[in-house]
Amino acid sequence: MAETSDVLVERDGSGIVTVTLNRPAVKNSVRPSGWTELTRIFDEIAGRADDRVVALTGAGGDFCSGADLRAAGGEEPPGRGMRRVNAALLALRDLPQPTIAAVRGAAVGAGFNMALACDLAIAEETARFSQIFSRRGLSVDFGGTWFLTHMVGLHRAKELAFFGRILSAREVHALGLLNRVVPEGQALAQALAWARELLGLAPLALSQTKELLNLAASGTFHDSVLREATAQHLNGTSDDTREAIQAFLEKRQPVFGNHRRATET
Structure with a gap:
């Protein structure tokens, strides 16, 4: 502490x-x-x-x-x-x-x-x-x-x-x-x-969902769905989403190690 x-x-x-x-x-x-x-x-x-x-x-x-x-x-x-x-x-x-x-x-x-x-x-x-x-x-x-x-x-x-x-x-x-x-x-x-x-949820997707909801309060409907599409694309390139889907297919709890995109080194 x-x-x-x-x-x-x-x-x-x-x-x-x-x-x-x-x-x-x-x-x-x-x-x-x-x-x-x-x-x-x-x-x-x-x-x-x-x-x-x-x-x-x-x-x-x-x-x-x-x-x-x-x-x-x-x-x-x-x-x-x-x-x-x-x-x-x-x-x-x-x-x-x-x-x-x-x-x-x-x-x-x-x-x-x-x-x-x-x-x-x-x-x-x-x-x-x-x-x-x-x-x-x-x-x-x-x-x-x-x-x-x-x-x-x-x-x-x-x-x-x-x-x-x-x-x-x-x-x-x-x-x-x-x-x-x-x-x-x-x-x-x-x-x-x-x-x-x-803690059991994908940190990147959770962070993006938070931002999307905060922005939706002051934006238009079309602004919101465009931001959703951008965020979903980023999710699709992330280790978080890859692990979440793999864990679902293997019937186990996901383990999220980091927030990095899969394309990053």
Whole structure:
């Protein structure tokens, strides 16, 4: 385990990386340097072929309470703080590996949207969520305007953003913003179980499927099917697909060794 001031990164040797926000005394709120640290960590993961699935969680009893407002602002030039925030968001969103949020306790403000930025989100039944920005004199950030509008529709997005009410995990699940609600203490265990299941899938094809789905949310139908054709062609030249088909024919589990195309040396 490699420890930083704000974040823990643990690799279990199988390809699963667990990234843990590590400021439990302040409900894992993120100070300015923390956004930079998250960007560095996500960028490192993106470049490692042996990192196959990412689980994102928080230390102690909470996921993330958003930006640490006590440490925000200061003498920074206008805009620099949000550049840090957006860099972390884009590094997380653009990871080629699938990401799973394991939420317990508070997930509010940017913490709520951090869970939405992951590909899958699991929350404990005692978790609580809020787009709390309006109650702090702020507008929504960390991609929340995009996530909410695309995931729940404009009118519900405005209700969540305007009022900033505290919502239970069950309420958030009913809105379609969570994949699963699990008993208290089980979110990370369920996330890791899903991560192990994802390890059994072809990493190249899984990464491409993630990108195709993300792009489909803002593109046309024709754009999507053209991208599908390009991705499928790449799959057809990959060791991943060759191994998956051979394993199917031999009635065994596939073993994926790398992400390289078959034509590469």
